[in-house]
Amino acid sequence: MGEQQAADVVATVRDGYAFDGPALELGALLDGDRPLPDVPVRVPLGMLNRHGLVAGATGTGKTKTLQVMAEQLSAQGVPVFLADVKGDLSGVSQPGTSSDKLTARTAGIGQQWTPTGFPTEFLALGGQGTGVPVRATVTSFGPVLLARVLDLNETQSSSLALVFHFADKAGLPLVDLKDLRAVIQFLVSAEGKDELAGLGALSKATAGVILRELIAFADAGAEPFFGEPEFDTADLLRVAPDGRGVVTCLELPAVQDRPALFSTFLLWLLADLFHELPEVGDVDKPKLVFFFDEAHLLFRDAPDAFVEQVTQTVRLIRSKGVGVFFVTQSPKDVEADVLAQLGNRVQHALRAYTPDDAKALRAAVSTFPRSGYDLEELLTTLGIGEAVVTVLAENGAPTPVAHTRLRAPESLMAPATAEVLAAAVAASPLNAEYGQALDRESAFERLAAKPAPGPAPAPTPTSAPPSPSAPAPRPEPAPRRAPQPREEPGVVRDVVTSSAFKSFLRSAGTVLGREITRSVLGTAKRRTRRR
Numbered sequence: 001m002g003e004q005q006a007a008d009v010v011a012t013v014r015d016g017y018a019f020d021g022p023a024l025e026l027g028a029l030l031d032g033d034r035p036l037p038d039v040p041v042r043v044p045l046g047m048l049n050r051h052g053l054v055a056g057a058t059g060t061g062k063t064k065t066l067q068v069m070a071e072q073l074s075a076q077g078v079p080v081f082l083a084d085v086k087g088d089l090s091g092v093s094q095p096g097t098s099s100d101k102l103t104a105r106t107a108g109i110g111q112q113w114t115p116t117g118f119p120t121e122f123l124a125l126g127g128q129g130t131g132v133p134v135r136a137t138v139t140s141f142g143p144v145l146l147a148r149v150l151d152l153n154e155t156q157s158s159s160l161a162l163v164f165h166f167a168d169k170a171g172l173p174l175v176d177l178k179d180l181r182a183v184i185q186f187l188v189s190a191e192g193k194d195e196l197a198g199l200g201a202l203s204k205a206t207a208g209v210i211l212r213e214l215i216a217f218a219d220a221g222a223e224p225f226f227g228e229p230e231f232d233t234a235d236l237l238r239v240a241p242d243g244r245g246v247v248t249c250l251e252l253p254a255v256q257d258r259p260a261l262f263s264t265f266l267l268w269l270l271a272d273l274f275h276e277l278p279e280v281g282d283v284d285k286p287k288l289v290f291f292f293d294e295a296h297l298l299f300r301d302a303p304d305a306f307v308e309q310v311t312q313t314v315r316l317i318r319s320k321g322v323g324v325f326f327v328t329q330s331p332k333d334v335e336a337d338v339l340a341q342l343g344n345r346v347q348h349a350l351r352a353y354t355p356d357d358a359k360a361l362r363a364a365v366s367t368f369p370r371s372g373y374d375l376e377e378l379l380t381t382l383g384i385g386e387a388v389v390t391v392l393a394e395n396g397a398p399t400p401v402a403h404t405r406l407r408a409p410e411s412l413m414a415p416a417t418a419e420v421l422a423a424a425v426a427a428s429p430l431n432a433e434y435g436q437a438l439d440r441e442s443a444f445e446r447l448a449a450k451p452a453p454g455p456a457p458a459p460t461p462t463s464a465p466p467s468p469s470a471p472a473p474r475p476e477p478a479p480r481r482a483p484q485p486r487e488e489p490g491v492v493r494d495v496v497t498s499s500a501f502k503s504f505l506r507s508a509g510t511v512l513g514r515e516i517t518r519s520v521l522g523t524a525k526r527r528t529r530r531r
Contacts, residue, residue: 017041051314052323053326073245134225135225172443181211229438259300267309274316296328314338332364369390371401378403388403
């Protein structure tokens with residue numbers, strides 16, 4: 001790049017990133033190898049719900065970029081969700097450690113570095129790992145979402161919906177996977193096959209396919225995730241007493257080899273948030289920002305239906321004030337339809353060691369706005385902690401491409417110790433609510449205790465038979481919904497004051513509430529949350 005061309009780039013970037021409103025400071029423009037602290041590269045806070053991508057080869061600094069953004073969001077009162085697949089983001093809760101190398105770097109870009117820890121909550125799927133257990137009920141997932149995850153065909157999906165319909169009408173709560181299996185087995189048994197006679201029978205062949213898929217799903221690690229107490233996604237939107245947003249760190253090292261479990265949880269989480277949050281349109285700052293580290297695990301081996309659902313969710317959840325950032329090695333790790341929704345880009349170094357790598361590099365370059373850079377060359381020569389950046393300006397237009405030296409995290413750039421994690425989980429207010437698994441009576445127990453059908457009751461002789469000349473009254477259909485079990489008064493008092501009862505209100509709810517949940521993204525909110 002010639003001297004005049006370089007000067008033009010500096011002037012263009014200076015003007016292009018001069019925003020009026022609050023912004024996250026990403027770093028400083030690089031003029032060759034020289035950082036320009038008076039030319040900051042930033043992203044407007046109000047544009048973070050336009051989603052984004054942080055990409056780069058292993059060891060180029062993309063996870064630290066994620067950490068920098070999460071810190072600043074928290075500092076500006078925005079809650080953050082981190083999907084920590086490798087377990088190296090837990091250090092965000094602890095102040096960083098200074099060094100001569102760090103001081104020289106931060107001084108060079110004009111960063112006033114101060115070691116700071118941020119309010120952090122640690123979660124773990126079904127208690128697998130160190131964190132407050134996260135669970136959901138099968139009822140909350142519903143047939144539409146579960147069918148997508150299991151990759152069922154149209155016939156199998158409609159049959160699964162019929163199973164859920166029967167369970168609701170019969171008052172059979174589907175808390176975990178064994179409840180769903182029990183209901184399916186009942187409906188194809190001699191005793192239960194007539195229950196769906198008026199709605200369409202459930203064939204044994206279709207039931208067998210669904211049961212096999214459920215068993216495979218459980219074997220992939222999903223079993224512990226389904227149960228109670230069910231996690232309330234409103235707990236992701238908390239702000240600490242000092243006004244900083246709470247960083248919720250979902251620890252996933254124990255399940256990183258089970259992408260079906262990982263992707264299932266994220267899809268439910270996003271769908272649940274989409275329904276519960278009101279439409280807000282354009283906001284000064286997002287209500288929540290998701291960062292999905294190692295995003296290739298989200299899409300690897302995922303069925304097409306799941307990818308379609310992620311695309312739809314990312315497209316629509318922006319209007320709820322939620323931003324989604326994918327963090328991965330290459331843009332090609334993210335499905336094209338999802339990638340098209342990501343307005344903010346922080347691209348670390350890419351490698352081009354193979355023909356496929358070279359093709360991916362050219363494809364990545366083609367997605368950036370025109371600039372004075374030779375991006376094919378620049379993207380393969382970026383140093384650690386450097387990136388090519390373009391974001392959406394306050395008017396929604398892409399900013400100029402900027403070769404950037406990124407800021408350093410102020411929190412610990414290493415995993416927190418096991419002792420620190422254990423202490424944080426033990427002290428968490430969420431641990432008291434979600435820490436202990438509950439096993440209330442549900443479909444499995446009710447069907448196991450179902451008595452054998454007895455003889456039909458004799459007619460009561462209290463009414464005179466109808467006159468032969470009068471038409472016979474039309475018989476009322478027998479109610480399908482099973483009566484609620486009677487409880488002793490002492491038991492009722494215990495139940496209504498327990499966390500199980502609160503979980504029931506959230507995860508079992510009303511029949512109408514369940515139906516709304518099952519349409520995933522096609523209907524209104526299902527109910528008012530407990531907060």
